[in-house]
Amino acid sequence: DSSYAALVSLEKDIKDKWSDQDEVTFSVLASDYVTMNPKGQYVTDVKFKKAFIAYEKGKFDRAAPDLKELSLNYASTERGRKAAHLYLDILNIQKRFELLRDESAYFIKKLNFDSATKAEFLKIHQQAYFTVVQNLDLSKKYSDAVIGYQNFVKDNPESNLADKALVNAIKCANQGLDFNEATKISETLLKDYPQSPQVTDVTRALVALYEVQAQLGQAGRTLLKLAELDEAHKLSHTLAAGDYKALNNEWSLALQIYSTLSQKYSGTREGKLALERMAVLSEKSGQWDKTEKLFHQIIESGVQPQASVASFKITKHACESKDDETCFRLAKKVLNMRNEKGVSNWALAQARLVEGKILEKEFDLTGVKARPERLGMVLKIKIDKLERVQKAYQDVLNYGDKPTAIEALVKLAGVYEKFSNSLHTIEAPGDLKADEKKKFLSEIENIALPIEEKNADNLHLALKQAKDMRLHDGTIAQIQGELNRLARKSMKTKMMVDVNSPENVLPVVN
DSSP states (O other): OHHHHHHHHHHHHHTTOOOHHHHHHHHHHHHHHHHHOTTOTTHHHHHHHHHHHHHHTTOHHHHHHHHHHHHHHOTTSHHHHHHHHHHHHHHHHTTOHHHHHHHHHHHHHHSOOOHHHHHHHHHHHHHHHHHHHHHHHHTTOHHHHHHHHHHHHHHOTTSTTHHHHHHHHHHHHHHTTOHHHHHHHHHHHHHHOTTOTTHHHHHHHHHHHHHHTTOHHHHHHHHHHHHHHOGGGHHHHHHHHHHHHHHTTOHHHHHHHHHHHHHHTTTSHHHHHHHHHHHHHHHHTTOHHHHHHHHHHHHHHTOTTHHHHHHHHHHHHHHHTTOHHHHHHHHHHHHTTTTSTTOOHHHHHHHHHHHHHHHHHHHHHOOOOOOHHHHHHHHHHHHHHHHHHHHHHHHHHTTOOHHHHHHHHHHHHHHHHHHHHHHHTOOOOTTSOHHHHHHHHHHHHHHHHHHHHHHHHHHHHHHHHHHHTTOOSSHHHHHHHHHHHHHHHHHHHHHOOOOOOOOOOOOOOO
């Protein structure tokens, strides 16, 4: 009793302000008490106080063994539970997280703590476990960290850190360029932790992962999930999902998505684009009746440039059916849209090119052979037809679509050559005298020559534009070939000159 009384007296005298000497004195008195009273009433309190003083003074290496012993031997008492808390706190302060993870797990499994204490220790264990793996992450040991995070989730599926561990595992897999593993972990998180606040971000990142791996069908499926999660961008995600399904040749699913968008959200940008996509898919599948209806819906929406493009495609189908009258009328409808905001310059240029081709057919059918008294009228008709064709092809240049402009220039050059060739077929009236015939043909040549020059000029301009655009579809070679042909033809014409035999001249003899 006196040994315990000595400890109490020392405590009252110190009043919790322990010097190093006081601590030594308490330690000696405590050892005396425990030695003389190994089963004494206050043994637990004395041992705890001794360890607690060392703990408060930061002498953890001395406090830790005593606190651990108390934890192991007195787990069912308040002092034992408190000692266990302090012991684990020391390991945390010392950043000995692996030992903290293992010791807390041992306490939970082996010691007779109450359920509340075990619950507290479980949280400590999970935090220590998580920190151990996180240190691998911070050390850039990404493959080890991925395994560690996955094991953490396997061992602690109910932890509030489980979803965060999976998110970190995804990040580490990405850092290690293991996109396949990152994809698998992402799918696991979405399946097992649908209520996680990380779900939206993980789903968005998963789309990118599937894109990197060219798994377009899976990217489309994930985009549909993202559309449910991200309400603000629901329509754009849904439209993108349809696009990926289409790119992955999942036509029926793509059409279902586009159809839903075009019907439920017809007034939105996405709804109108979905309608356009449906038309493209229908066109590819060769279902013209269905395609034409969709094109008319697009035209009725008035949205440009889709409306003008749809209108031209209807025109083009009529042209392919050799219905020139309908083709010309529909092309005019396209051109009537030219003042609308956002109209497709390509559609306008193509429509005017179509008109030019039809007018060229009419030009080709107009001959120049006629009786002398009707030749002037026939030439006037031919020239009028030429001017209409010329205006159509030249109008194409004003729409700024260079590939179509190049085609128009080449076509116009061909028209000039055909007109020039037709002029050369005109024969002088038979009742004219020789000098009159020569004069007549000379006049025809004067008409043909500038036309031939226009032919070359147009081809040169077309060649320059084709080279500027760096076309690699054979257009440049084709135009250059035409120019070479014209050059050879011109040289041949220049070489055809009259050669008169010289008169005989006798030398003068003095």
